[in-house]
Amino acid sequence: MSAPVFLGVIGVGGVGTAFLNQLARLPNAPKLILLARSTQTLLSPTPSYSPSIPAAEWKTASATPSLTKSGALSAEEIANYLSSAPGRSILVDNTSDPALAASYPVFLRKGISIVTPNKKGFSSDLSLWKDIFASAAQGNALVYHESTVGAGLPVISTLRDLVATGDEVTRIEGVFSGTLSFLFNTFAPVGGSGAAGKKWSEVVAEAKELGYTEPDPRDDLNGMDVARKLTILARIAGLEVQAPDAFPVESLIPEELRSLDGSAEGVKTFMDRLGEFDGQMTEIKESAEKEGKVVRYVGSVDVEKKEVRVGLQRFDKDSAIAGLKGSDNIISFYTKRYGSNPLIVQGAGAGGDVTAMGVSADLIKVVQRLQ
Amino acid sequence: MSAPVFLGVIGVGGVGTAFLNQLARLPNAPKLILLARSTQTLLSPTPSYSPSIPAAEWKTASATPSLTKSGALSAEEIANYLSSAPGRSILVDNTSDPALAASYPVFLRKGISIVTPNKKGFSSDLSLWKDIFASAAQGNALVYHESTVGAGLPVISTLRDLVATGDEVTRIEGVFSGTLSFLFNTFAPVGGSGAAGKKWSEVVAEAKELGYTEPDPRDDLNGMDVARKLTILARIAGLEVQAPDAFPVESLIPEELRSLDGSAEGVKTFMDRLGEFDGQMTEIKESAEKEGKVVRYVGSVDVEKKEVRVGLQRFDKDSAIAGLKGSDNIISFYTKRYGSNPLIVQGAGAGGDVTAMGVSADLIKVVQRLQ
Numbered sequence: 127m128s129a130p131v132f133l134g135v136i137g138v139g140g141v142g143t144a145f146l147n148q149l150a151r152l153p154n155a156p157k158l159i160l161l162a163r164s165t166q167t168l169l170s171p172t173p174s175y176s177p178s179i180p181a182a183e184w185k186t187a188s189a190t191p192s193l194t195k196s197g198a199l200s201a202e203e204i205a206n207y208l209s210s211a212p213g214r215s216i217l218v219d220n221t222s223d224p225a226l227a228a229s230y231p232v233f234l235r236k237g238i239s240i241v242t243p244n245k246k247g248f249s250s251d252l253s254l255w256k257d258i259f260a261s262a263a264q265g266n267a268l269v270y271h272e273s274t275v276g277a278g279l280p281v282i283s284t285l286r287d288l289v290a291t292g293d294e295v296t297r298i299e300g301v302f303s304g305t306l307s308f309l310f311n312t313f314a315p316v317g318g319s320g321a322a323g324k325k326w327s328e329v330v331a332e333a334k335e336l337g338y339t340e341p342d343p344r345d346d347l348n349g350m351d352v353a354r355k356l357t358i359l360a361r362i363a364g365l366e367v368q369a370p371d372a373f374p375v376e377s378l379i380p381e382e383l384r385s386l387d388g389s390a391e392g393v394k395t396f397m398d399r400l401g402e403f404d405g406q407m408t409e410i411k412e413s414a415e416k417e418g419k420v421v422r423y424v425g426s427v428d429v430e431k432k433e434v435r436v437g438l439q440r441f442d443k444d445s446a447i448a449g450l451k452g453s454d455n456i457i458s459f460y461t462k463r464y465g466s467n468p469l470i471v472q473g474a475g476a477g478g479d480v481t482a483m484g485v486s487a488d489l490i491k492v493v494q495r496l497q
Numbered sequence: 498m499s500a501p502v503f504l505g506v507i508g509v510g511g512v513g514t515a516f517l518n519q520l521a522r523l524p525n526a527p528k529l530i531l532l533a534r535s536t537q538t539l540l541s542p543t544p545s546y547s548p549s550i551p552a553a554e555w556k557t558a559s560a561t562p563s564l565t566k567s568g569a570l571s572a573e574e575i576a577n578y579l580s581s582a583p584g585r586s587i588l589v590d591n592t593s594d595p596a597l598a599a600s601y602p603v604f605l606r607k608g609i610s611i612v613t614p615n616k617k618g619f620s621s622d623l624s625l626w627k628d629i630f631a632s633a634a635q636g637n638a639l640v641y642h643e644s645t646v647g648a649g650l651p652v653i654s655t656l657r658d659l660v661a662t663g664d665e666v667t668r669i670e671g672v673f674s675g676t677l678s679f680l681f682n683t684f685a686p687v688g689g690s691g692a693a694g695k696k697w698s699e700v701v702a703e704a705k706e707l708g709y710t711e712p713d714p715r716d717d718l719n720g721m722d723v724a725r726k727l728t729i730l731a732r733i734a735g736l737e738v739q740a741p742d743a744f745p746v747e748s749l750i751p752e753e754l755r756s757l758d759g760s761a762e763g764v765k766t767f768m769d770r771l772g773e774f775d776g777q778m779t780e781i782k783e784s785a786e787k788e789g790k791v792v793r794y795v796g797s798v799d800v801e802k803k804e805v806r807v808g809l810q811r812f813d814k815d816s817a818i819a820g821l822k823g824s825d826n827i828i829s830f831y832t833k834r835y836g837s838n839p840l841i842v843q844g845a846g847a848g849g850d851v852t853a854m855g856v857s858a859d860l861i862k863v864v865q866r867l868q
Binding site for chain 2: 479
């Protein structure tokens with residue numbers, strides 16, 4: 127149960143850095159033999175694949191003379207390097223790169239397992255999803271991606287356990303974006319306290335200021351991040367969702383501002399002009415209030431009707447979704463066994479440390495299965 | 498990755514029956530070679546350990562001439578039988594038998610992995626807990642027990658992931674008994690609706706009627722079931738809890754009725770006389786109401802202070818614990834990474850199907866690791 131396992135890691139952004147910190151403290155960690163950032167790759171020298179890269183000192187490790195340095199390597203090159211290591215190997219993809227995700231089958235067919243928080247591989251065209259899992263079976267490799275939905279919250283693993291043990295998942299519903307959770311918890315709080323008076327554009331500006339949104343807040347407001355998460359959950363629940371744009375996704379970008387480009391100038395114009403449309407959001411909020419409800423941005427999968435939806439919905443003020451705090455996610459699984467009260471998972475669904483936690487926990491499980 | 502794995506199952510009560518139904522539908526299920534109920538044991542004949550017992554027809558399988566029948570076997574005998582099978586083997590203990598739990602080390606040292614919802618092994622004296630995990634390491638065997646807390650809810654796995662990835666769990670808090678959840682959600686509902694008028698003894702009688710309590714409701718009301726669950730969580734979080742009676746556990750059995758024996762007569766006298774003490778519970782409820790709160794029966798582990806407690810506590814009406822429905826459990830993990838908003842798991846924490854689900858999901862994971 128203790129064959130050596132080798133590890134390649136790509137990406138040293140927020141999640142990547144947090145992951146490397148966690149890796150450095152894992153007992154029984156696999157040997158880190160490749161660490162790639164955008165233009166630089168650090169490798170353990172072949173053919174010995176030794177010494178390994180010290181995860182604790184990854185920032186300064188490129189100065190270590192016994193390690194090999196290289197520019198950016200192609201996916202093929204990385205896969206060849208890892209698959210020639212003297213033991214099973216794992217690739218941790220801590221990027222959000224669609225091109226790297228598209229090459230997962232190359233790794234998997236060579237027997238390299240994948241652990242990743244990168245949603246792209248699992249939420250793009252259905253053919254890629256199928257290719258990934260067929261390649262994993264063919265290469266006798268594993269694919270773990272807990273952090274693609276709800277960061278480190280036990281969402282993917284719970285859904286897979288429900289399905290694998292023969293439960294019938296009828297419906298999945300929840301708040302899947304920390305950013306949109308914060309925006310609506312602030313814009314339309316249950317208590318209706320002081321903050322209730324803030325205009326939508328003010329809340330968005332505040333969230334941007336706090337770093338809670340993407341640098342371009344339209345990447346949150348267009349709903350595509352939530353749509354990708356729903357695509358993943360729907361597929362695990364058994365629906366053949368073709369792509370994340372194959373079902374209704376409500377964009378919170380006003381119609382009139384959709385033609386603005388993605389440049390810094392475009393972002394600025396968008397933020398400047400968003401206030402012109404505050405009336406629309408106020409109306410949505412007040413119309414919910416008249417029914418004694420609050421509005422939230424949610425996603426849902428109705429497995430029986432084969433319907434996936436992402437958008438605004440009204441919720442009773444005493445519901446769990448309405449009562450969400452801060453930027454928490456909440457995911458409810460309605461199943462045959464759990465009956466009328468769903469199985470609920472709730473908590474922070476974004477942030478480097480908790481996302482990295484999901485990656486580290488997956489890595490531990492993959493290592494346990496490979497050894 | 499497909500060496501044969503052999504399975505022995507003990508117990509065919511509510512959970513055991515539900516488990517066998519799930520097992521019958523598992524793809525890639527291990528071979529069932531031993532099925533033991535109180536006085537009867539069904540075995541695949543040695544030395545071939547073939548044919549295996551059909552899980553789908555376990556009720557009628559004892560009529561199959563090619564299988565071996567026997568009376569009750571000792572733990573030693575079962576361990577010898579399983580460890581001689583031509584492959585790795587797993588024991589699923591679906592009983593709540595303390596004697597069987599005390600013999601887990603015997604199985605584990607022989608390399609037999611354990612999967613169980615039986616709390617006894619993990620919540621009795623600390624020496625047994627230590628012996629179990631030391632024996633597992635020695636025998637290179639695995640121990641999975643998700644369903645010992647919160648049935649199939651992802652509680653143990655989540656806590657183990659938090660700890661294994663280096664998070665600091667500071668506090669665990671929640672409602673851990675489906676029975677006590679139902680009793681208090683009914684006795685002191687947040688809405689304060691019609692049911693609010695019911696007396697405590699009436700609510701207990703109703704729950705007993707519905708089959709929500711143990712046959713002897715004192716087994717729920719004494720708090721020991723919750724204390725055992727807290728013992729398990731505290732130990733995983735790193736506290737060396739000596740035993741489930743080594744910390745304060747508030748019993749809801751009135752002082753004056755504690756001397757009644759466990760006979761059917763004792764149960765009847767208890768139920769008959771419980772109403773005499775309704776005033777005490779009404780007072781507790783009303784005193785919470787005066788503060789705008791509701792009373793709930795909760796358990797908590799304060800990891801930093803090394804304190805474990807089980808008993809009544811007051812909660813704000815808009816808190817998640819106060820808003821619990823039916824007989825749901827809720828478990829909140831406060832950790833360094835998750836910050837001020839805990840990671841929360843909520844849902845049915847009792848019932849044959851959902852408890853068996855936790856057992857089946859564990860079994861799948863153990864098989865994956867052994868293959």
